[in-house]
Structure formats: structure tokens, C-alpha cells
Amino acid sequence: xxxxxxxxxxxxxxxxxxxxxxxxxxxxxxxxxxxxxxxxxxxxxxxxxxxxxxxxxxxxxxxxxxxxxxxxxxxxxxxxxxxxxxxxxxxxxxxxxxxxxxxxxxxxxxxxxxxxxxxxxxxxxxxxxxxxxxxxxxxxxxxxxxxxxxxxxxxxxxxxxxxxxxxxxxxxxxxxxxxxxxxxxxxxxxxxxxxxxxxxxxxxxxxxxxxxxxxxxxxxxxxxxxxxxxxxxxxxxxxxxxxxxxxxxxxxxxxxxxxxxxxxxxxxxxxxxxxxxxxxxxxxxxxxxxxxxxxxxxxxxxxxxxxxxxxxxxxxxxxxxxxxxxxxxxxxxxxxxxxxxxxxxxxxxxxxxxxxxxxxxxxxxxxxxxxxxxxxxxxxxxxxxxxxxxxxxxxxxxxxxxxxxxxxxxxxxxxxxxxxxxxxxxxxxxxxxxxxxxxxxxxxxxxxxxxxxxxxxxxxxxxxxxxxxxxxxxxxxxxxxxxxxxxxxxxxxxxxxxxxxxxxxxxxxxxxxxxxxxxxxxxxxxxxxxxxxxxxxxxxxxxxxxxxxxxxxxxxxxxxxxxxx
Ligand code: KIV
Ligand code: ZN
Numbered sequence: 001x002x003x004x005x006x007x008x009x010x011x012x013x014x015x016x017x018x019x020x021x022x023x024x025x026x027x028x029x030x031x032x033x034x035x036x037x038x039x040x041x042x043x044x045x046x047x048x049x050x051x052x053x054x055x056x057x058x059x060x061x062x063x064x065x066x067x068x069x070x071x072x073x074x075x076x077x078x079x080x081x082x083x084x085x086x087x088x089x090x091x092x093x094x095x096x097x098x099x100x101x102x103x104x105x106x107x108x109x110x111x112x113x114x115x116x117x118x119x120x121x122x123x124x125x126x127x128x129x130x131x132x133x134x135x136x137x138x139x140x141x142x143x144x145x146x147x148x149x150x151x152x153x154x155x156x157x158x159x160x161x162x163x164x165x166x167x168x169x170x171x172x173x174x175x176x177x178x179x180x181x182x183x184x185x186x187x188x189x190x191x192x193x194x195x196x197x198x199x200x201x202x203x204x205x206x207x208x209x210x211x212x213x214x215x216x217x218x219x220x221x222x223x224x225x226x227x228x229x230x231x232x233x234x235x236x237x238x239x240x241x242x243x244x245x246x247x248x249x250x251x252x253x254x255x256x257x258x259x260x261x262x263x264x265x266x267x268x269x270x271x272x273x274x275x276x277x278x279x280x281x282x283x284x285x286x287x288x289x290x291x292x293x294x295x296x297x298x299x300x301x302x303x304x305x306x307x308x309x310x311x312x313x314x315x316x317x318x319x320x321x322x323x324x325x326x327x328x329x330x331x332x333x334x335x336x337x338x339x340x341x342x343x344x345x346x347x348x349x350x351x352x353x354x355x356x357x358x359x360x361x362x363x364x365x366x367x368x369x370x371x372x373x374x375x376x377x378x379x380x381x382x383x384x385x386x387x388x389x390x391x392x393x394x395x396x397x398x399x400x401x402x403x404x405x406x407x408x409x410x411x412x413x414x415x416x417x418x419x420x421x422x423x424x425x426x427x428x429x430x431x432x433x434x435x436x437x438x439x440x441x442x443x444x445x446x447x448x449x450x451x452x453x454x455x456x457x458x459x460x461x462x463x464x465x466x467x468x469x470x471x472x473x474x475x476x477x478x479x480x481x482x483x484x485x486x487x488x489x490x491x492x493x494x495x496x497x498x499x500x501x502x503x504x505x506x507x508x509x510x511x512x513x514x515x516x517x518x519x520x521x522x523x524x525x526x527x528x529x530x531x532x533x534x535x536x537x538x539x540x541x542x543x544x545x546x547x548x549x550x551x552x553x554x555x556x557x558x559x560x561x562x563x564x565x
Pocket of ligand 1: 214
């Protein structure tokens with residue numbers, strides 16, 4: 001007998017808690033659509049009490065992806081879930097976020113370990129028990145589907161944990177989640193805890209038991225599988241394993257372990273495994289978190305065979321060194337799909353087939369870039385198309401756009417870049433700068449413009465270039481991270497808010513252009529978060545910032561060289 005395991009994907013909630021992984025609203029909706037295509041049972045869409053933007057994003061996902069007939073899923077709409085602390089206001093906001101979904105869920109949590117009770121919550125065990133009963137009951141009065149999580153369950157006293165889970169169950173919880181919040185447990189210990197809970201909480205078979213493991217010791221997938229083997233029937237995971245600190249248990253690893261070892265585990269999921277690679281790429285692009293080449297299942301080398309002995313074995317029979325076929329996870333989608341003579345309609349049809357439908361002006365832009373790409377690259381693959389489409393996705397509601405750039409570099413002079421940018425209000429600004437190399441020069445020119453129009457640029461803390469497909473003509477995909485300058489200097493005092501980190505990605509066959517796009521995306525996220533990209537820039541101007549008039553004087557044709565920073 002094969003038991004069904006529900007997959008709760010929390011990429012949009014726990015995943016977004018990865019440093020610098022903040023996603024724009026449009027990006028979250030796109031990830032939600034990809035998760036629906038993948039066939040996840042539950043999408044944890046966000047934490048509405050965290051901010052108005054979070055609430056709006058959860059609402060949009062509930063209305064768009066969580067409705068019957070929603071695009072993408074052939075399995076009916078997934079459950080749309082929102083997280084809430086065990087507090088009335090949080091729970092009411094979570095309900096507000098998900099209520100438009102065909103199958104809404106409220107997920108509320110409270111810590112159960114003595115460590116958290118004493119140092120964080122400053123609550124007694126009795127108070128925790130009472131709060132859980134009251135808040136789960138309140139959530140249940142709003143929504144038929146309520147999940148309760150005992151935060152830090154893996155470090156809790158098992159008897160107290162069982163008492164809290166029992167209280168949640170009696171108050172109406174339909175799913176009980178056992179998180180290893182700090183990634184501390186080991187597979188045998190975690191499996192034993194799940195078995196203990198199943199044996200000691202009366203009536204627990206009336207609820208779905210869930211596991212949620214973090215990867216601090218690299219054991220998240222092993223612990224999740226141990227929990228499932230002990231009787232849990234929901235796994236909480238994220239695409240690429242992104243999440244708080246070292247991340248969460250990775251969806252692709254858990255799903256492919258269940259799929260590949262079905263005979264041993266006796267488990268199955270409803271996931272369409274052929275969508276795994278494209279979901280992984282999408283999440284990597286919108287979060288700016290690169291997938292390491294050796295990452296299980298979705299890494300660039302996951303199906304590469306380097307040593308002669310391995311290649312010889314593979315030529316004789318694939319099963320010598322391959323436990324899953326690349327096509328099972330969608331890793332074969334680098335084949336030629338469209339070429340120089342393909343038209344707009346063929347491109348639109350192919351984009352819809354790969355789950356990235358584009359229409360109207362966005363399609364015009366993607367088509368223009370596709371044509372330019374076919375001039376430079378013979379084989380345009382699905383992977384190229386995914387990157388082109390993602391490059392059209394705005395990093396925020398308003399963006400600073402690259403209007404054009406020119407770079408001179410080499411061994412005979414000083415690398416110089418001229419950059420022309422368009423601000424969301426239509427202001428066009430051009431600056432030039434000299435740098436240690438062409439990327440540095442172009443970033444300095446961008447910094448000069450941003451410095452003029454918005455006060456201060458950020459500090460580049462990470463820069464990486466990847467080739468999308470093989471070959472010298474490949475699209476270069478650049479990801480960057482930018483840290484905003486701390487007010488009053490770095491670490492002015494210990495309780496000053498931590499400077500935020502923003503990511504950006506850009507693609508082009510010219511990696512200097514891709515680098516400029518990526519940097520502008522990250523800066524756009526930063527400026528949008530500071531409220532500096534509104535239509536009327538003067539309304540958000542900081543003291544000392546260049547005025548609109550001054551910016552206009554610098555528009556088209558007024559170029560300055562060198563010494564800009
Ligand atoms: O790790 C954790 O404990 C969580 C809970 C809120 C489920 O993310
Ligand atoms: Zn978590």
C-alpha cells in the first residue's frame with residue numbers, strides 16, 4: 001500500500017526569509033503559478049501580519065492561483081495558506097489574506113520548548129496551553145482548515161509537546177506540524193519523536209501530522225524522510241531548499257527520494273517531477289540565490305558524468321551511474337526549440353507551453369530580445385527563453401531602466417563606461433566613469449546617477465556570472481546583491497536596524513550589459529523599498545539630494561567623465 005504525502009511548499013514564506021531573497025508581488029504570483037503547475041498540495045503564500053505588501057501578495061495569490069479553473073494546475077486549485085502568530089490580529093489578517101481561495105488555510109504557531117518559553121515568550125507552560133486552545137479555536141471559527149505548529153518542537157519536552165498538540169487538536173486544528181526549527185535533531189531521534197506523538201496524543205489520527213525541518217546540520221531531508229517513515233503525512237519544504245539561515249528541507253530532494261525509492265518508502269506525492277528544474281530556475285532567478293552545481297536533483301552537475309570510468313559505464317548502461325533520468329526532473333529541456341525564422345506567434349505558443357505565458361507589450365519586448373538573440377546564438381533553448389522572460393519581470397512596481405550603454409576596455413587604456421538610464425518618472429540621465437574593469441566602470445557610472453537622483457547607492461556585496469546553456473554564445477546570467485548603506489555609518493550602535501540586502505539578476509549575451517541590468521534591478525528594489533521610486537521623485541527627496549532641476553540639466557547629452565565617486 002502506498003501512502004500519499006501532502007507537499008506544503010513554503011518558498012514564499014520561510015523561503016522568502018532567506019537574507020536578501022525578498023520577491024516583488026509579480027514574482028510571488030509567478031512562483032505561486034509554478035507551484036500550482038508542479039502540483040503542490042498547499043502553497044504557504046506568506047505572513048500577512050508582517051507587512052501590507054505581504055497581505056496584498058497573499059490576497060492576490062488566493063484570488064488568482066487558489067481559485068477553481070486557475071491557470072496552471074490540472075489538479076484543481078492548491079490549498080492557499082497564510083502564517084500567523086498565535087495572536088488574534090495576526091490570525092484575522094491571515095484569514096483576510098486567504099479567504100478568497102477555494103481552499104483556504106490558516107497556519108498559526110507558538111513555541112513549545114522551555115528555551116523559547118523562558119527567553120523569548122516569557123510565558124509559563126500553562127499560559128502556552130491556554131493560548132494555543134484559544135487561538136486555534138479562534139482560527140477555526142474563521143476557517144475550516146487550520147494548521148497548528150509547535151515551534152522548536154524538536155527541542156521541546158515530548159510530554160509537554162503532546163499536551164499542546166492535544167489542546168490544538170481539541171480546539172479544532174486539522175493539521176499538526178512538528179518543526180525542527182533550528183535544524184538540531186537527527187533522523188532516528190526525529191522519527192522517534194513523531195512515533196511518540198502518534199502514540200501519545202489521543203485522537204491524533206483525525207488530523208494530518210506534518211514535518212518541517214531546517215538544514216543547519218545538513219540533515220533536513222533525512223529528518224523529513226524519517227518523520228514520514230514514522231507516520232507524518234505532510235512535508236513542509238521549499239524549492240532549492242531556500243529559507244531561514246541554512247534553509248529548509250528541499251522540495252526536489254524530498255520528492256525525488258520518495259519517487260526514486262517508492263518501493264522502500266511506500267510513499268507517493270502528487271508532484272509533476274518534470275517541472276522540478278524549471279521551478280528551481282524560476283526561484284533562483286527571482287530570489288537571486290544561485291543553485292550550487294552539485295546540488296542534488298537540480299544542480300548543473302546533477303546529471304553530468306566526468307570520470308572516464310563513469311562515462312564508460314553510462315555508455316554501456318545508464319543505470320550503472322544514474323539513479324534517476326534527467327527527463328524525469330525536466331533536465332532535458334535545453335534542446336533547440338526556436339530559431340532565427342520563428343515568428344512572434346511561435347514564440348508566444350512556446351512560452352505558454354513552458355509555463356511562462358507573455359502577451360501584449362511584454363511579448364513585443366521579449367520577441368525583440370529573442371530576435372536579437374537568434375542573431376548571436378544559433379540554438380535558442382527553453383532555458384534561454386525562461387531567462388529572457390524572467391528578465392522582463394519587474395523587480396518592483398517601478399524600475400530604473402537601462403536605456404543604453406557603451407564600454408571601452410582592454411589593455412591599452414582605462415576601462416570606461418557610459419551609461420544612460422531612464423527613471424520611472426521619465427527622467428533620462430547619462431554619466432560616464434572610469435573603473436578597474438568594464439563592470440566596475442559601468443557600476444560607478446550607475447552609482448553616480450543614483451547618487452545624484454536618490455542620495456546614495458548601495459554597497460555591492462556579491463557578484464556572480466553564470467552561463468545559461470553551454471557554448472561560447474550562451475546567454476550570460478548575472479546575479480548581484482547590494483547592501484544599503486546603514487544610516488550613520490555601518491554598525492553605528494548595536495541596536496540600529498540591520499542594513500537590508502537586495503538582489504538583482506540580468507541576462508544578455510554581453511555580460512557587461514547583463515551585469516548592468518542585474519545591478520539596476522537590485523538598486524531598483526532598494527530604492528522602491530525606501531519609497532524613492534514614486535512618480536514624483538521630489539516628493540520623496542532626502543535632504544541634500546540633487547533636485548529634479550539639476551537632474552534635468554544632466555539629461556541627454558550632458559556627459560561627465562571620471563572621478564564620479
Ligand atoms: O521553523 C519553524 O518553526 C517555522 C514555523 C513557523 C512553522 O517556520
Ligand atoms: Zn521554518
